[in-house]
Amino acid sequence: MMCSIMKKGTPYVKGIFRRRFLSLFAHFDIAVLLFLLMNLALGIRTKTRTTLLAFTTWESIGNSNWYITAVLCLYLMLIVSFLIFRKHRLPGLIAMTVLTCGLAFALIKVGKPAWYYNTLILFPLGMWYAYLKKYIDKFVMKNNYIYTLCVTVAVAAFAVGHKYRSAGLPVYWAWASAFMLIVVLASMKIKIGNPALSMLGKHVFSVYILQRIPMTIFKRLGLVNNNLNYFVLCFAATLLMAIVFDALMKKLDAKVFTPKAKA
16 A cells, blocks of 8 residues: 555555545445344344444444454554655654554554454555665665575564563564565565465455354354364355355446546
């Protein structure tokens, strides 16, 4: 997204609310509706308050929700940061980073589990990398010695961070950042072009949000006793649902969130 902000500027930032925020929110709520229908069919009861809050991402009725809460908040903070500093990318990045830290501590304050906030910092860090990419890549790829040194430092930081990751959020963030750095460094040398991974990448949201539906249904049918069959059935059903769901959401987006401009 930072690359798009750098290329397209304020018009792109203004479009994020409709094309990204509202679109993701709509996709999520439609998925929650599917969970609600499943719960009704299976006789799974949830409190009215929980059901209503599930549509806001704040609660769950069996669906995954924390990741969507985080992403929606990050989208809003990105919009605010780069509209306030629309002509100045560096202050916008600083504001985004500060707001992300504020969001993490706000989530801690309201008692949300650690997975809501323990990787939030990776979003602004990715934006910093995009902003400084040409300088970072030039330095790291200058010669094999520097590249090897960077990999060694990243791996060492990851190993130490893993050992002390429970010491507090800053340490956990450092550990997660070291892992991200290892992935970035690896991508500079290794190119992965696996068709299966590419297909899963195209449907990652739908797989993530819908996977618990077949898991719940097949568990109710008693198929959980055979781990292999249960896994294969859940995977196949999730992938099929994800493909159909994404095809329908693509049509929704084309009509509502990313309509073509009139000639």
